[in-house]
Amino acid sequence: MKNLKRWIYLKFARRMGHSNENVSVPSIISDNAQVKGNLSSSGIIHVDGRLLGDIDCDELVIGLRGIVKGNVKVQKLYIYGMLEGTADVDSLFVAKSAKLIGDAAHCSIAIEPGAFIDGHCTRKNSSSETAAAVNPALVSHSRKSSRVVG
Numbered sequence: 001m002k003n004l005k006r007w008i009y010l011k012f013a014r015r016m017g018h019s020n021e022n023v024s025v026p027s028i029i030s031d032n033a034q035v036k037g038n039l040s041s042s043g044i045i046h047v048d049g050r051l052l053g054d055i056d057c058d059e060l061v062i063g064l065r066g067i068v069k070g071n072v073k074v075q076k077l078y079i080y081g082m083l084e085g086t087a088d089v090d091s092l093f094v095a096k097s098a099k100l101i102g103d104a105a106h107c108s109i110a111i112e113p114g115a116f117i118d119g120h121c122t123r124k125n126s127s128s129e130t131a132a133a134v135n136p137a138l139v140s141h142s143r144k145s146s147r148v149v150g
Contacts (some may be wrong), residue, residue, distance in 0.1 A: 031065045038070070047081070054085075064097055092121075 026044035029035055033049035041057040048063035052070060059076040062068055066081035077089040079098040087104040094100055096114035103119045111117070 026061070029066075031063070062098075 024043035026046045027039075027041055028046045029049045029051060031048040034052070035049070036052045038053045039045060039051065039055045039057065043057065044059040044061070045055060045057045046061045046063060047066040047068055049065070050067045050069075054070045054072070055068065056073045058074065059078075060068075060072060060074045061078045062081040062083055064080045067084075068082070069084045071085045072083065072087045072089070074087075074089050076091045076093075077083075077087055078093045078095070079100055080095045081097070082099040082101070084099075084101040086102050087100075087106070089104065090107045092104055092106040092109045094109070094111045094115040094117065096112040098112075099116045099118075101118045104121045105124050106121065107124050109121060109123075
């Protein structure tokens with residue numbers, strides 16, 4: 001079923017281009033792959049495997065089995081798996097199956113009940129601010145693990 005969803009998504013993404021422009025399809029790291037190193041893309045990256053390194057792209061999806069250990073700088077971040085590191089994002093979505101271990105700077109955030117967050121989430125005033133705005137030394141309270149319950 002998972003492969004069918006991917007196939008449908010890729011078909012849909014290719015057909016969305018009504019002109020001669022190339023339509024960007026996501027770069028997928030499958031659940032049996034492990035990548036060590038930094039990734040940079042002007043499109044979408046979908047991680048179902050393990051990625052040890054930093055990511056800079058427009059949109060990042062960390063799938064249910066996906067694990068990213070590194071710093072992330074993206075426009076849109078969807079976490080269903082695990083992110084261990086810092087995130088500098090415009091839009092952040094943390095699913096109930098997700099684990100976010102680290103700090104996140106965001107413009108907008110959505111957290112499903114049951115999501116696990118161990119770190120600080122700080123709202124940015126604009127998308128031009130960087131992850132440097134997330135500085136644990138400036139936070140006066142101690143870091144606590146939390147699980148959103150609803």
